[in-house]
Amino acid sequence: MSWTRRLCAALAGCVLLLAGSAGCGTGDAREGGASPAPVGKILEDRGQDGQPLREVAPEGAPDVGIEVQPDAAGGWDVRLTVRNFRFSPAGTAARPVAGRGLARLFVDGRPVTRLRTSTYRLDARLVPRGTHHVTARLHADDGTVWAVEGKPVQSTADITASEPGPAMTSDAASRRKARTQGVDTGDPGSPDGGRDAPGGRGSPPGGPGASGGRGSPDGGRRAS
Numbered sequence: 328m329s330w331t332r333r334l335c336a337a338l339a340g341c342v343l344l345l346a347g348s349a350g351c352g353t354g355d356a357r358e359g360g361a362s363p364a365p366v367g368k369i370l371e372d373r374g375q376d377g378q379p380l381r382e383v384a385p386e387g388a389p390d391v392g393i394e395v396q397p398d399a400a401g402g403w404d405v406r407l408t409v410r411n412f413r414f415s416p417a418g419t420a421a422r423p424v425a426g427r428g429l430a431r432l433f434v435d436g437r438p439v440t441r442l443r444t445s446t447y448r449l450d451a452r453l454v455p456r457g458t459h460h461v462t463a464r465l466h467a468d469d470g471t472v473w474a475v476e477g478k479p480v481q482s483t484a485d486i487t488a489s490e491p492g493p494a495m496t497s498d499a500a501s502r503r504k505a506r507t508q509g510v511d512t513g514d515p516g517s518p519d520g521g522r523d524a525p526g527g528r529g530s531p532p533g534g535p536g537a538s539g540g541r542g543s544p545d546g547g548r549r550a551s
Contacts, residue, residue, distance in 0.1 A: 366423040366467070370474065374464075375436065380474035381423060381467055387411050388475045389426055393463045393482040395449070403449040403486060405432065407442070407463050414443045415468050423467035433462040451488070458487045 367383040374380060383389075389412035398404050407430060415427050430442040434453055442463070449461070464481035465473045473480040 366425050367473075369471065370477065372477065374472045374479050376438065378466070379471045380477070380479060381471040382474045382477065383425070385475050387426075389428075389465050389473045389480050391430065391463055391465050391480060391482050393461065393484045395461050395484045395486050397486075398448070401451040403451070403454060403461075405447040405449050405461065405463075407445040407482075409445065409465070412465060412473075414445070417443060419468050421469045423469050423471060428465060428467040428473065430463050430465055433460075433464070435459050436462075454486065454488045456488055456490050458485060460485055 367381040370380040370382050372380055390410040391412065392408040394406045394408070396404050396406075409430075411426050413427050415424075415429060419427075432439045432442055432447060432449075434449070439449070439453060440447065460483050462481055462483040464479055467473060
């Protein structure tokens with residue numbers, strides 16, 4: 328009977344070996360197909376539009392600046408300057424990836440469009456006579472808002488549109504005032520223009536008529 332016991336022991340060893348190999352294979356598969364580590368931290372607070380804020384560390388965080396200038400056709404040319412950020416193409420999976428996503432454009436707090444590029448033409452009908460706040464806010468591909476230190480990553484420019492007079496030429500009518508504040512706002516629809524409002528972050532594009540971000544020394548220059 329000793330040979331029977333030895334045979335049973337050998338078979339049991341083979342079963343354990345096979346089970347161990349299967350277990351290792353399963354672990355490797357899990358490791359190879361593991362979901363990526365979470366990006367940032369979802370905050371309890373939400374943005375003005377109700378979207379969750381996804382906070383990341385300041386170092387290497389996405390940043391945005393906005394420049395708005397009148398064009399000859401009566402509209403407004405919007406140009407974004409981003410840093411540590413890349414626009415995702417249409418059809419990208421709805422999951423957050425560090426430094427990726429899209430921008431949402433607001434006029435006086437009202438959503439206008441989603442941007443997957445750094446340029447956009449704002450129709451004159453969206454900017455009637457008066458002063459308006461144009462805000463660009465960076466989102467991850469899952470719709471959450473990139474945030475740093477509890478504030479959305481965004482930048483706001485102030486523009487002033489005036490009605491052309493009957494004797495005004497089209498070129499003169501296009502030379503309307505374009506002005507920006509020296510700080511960014513956390514509320515794209517704030518009535519005070521955001522100078523004292525808790526704000527988002529923005530990088531200065533470095534040209535006249537551009538949002539200067541935090542601590543901008545220009546204080547808002549006017550374009551001729």
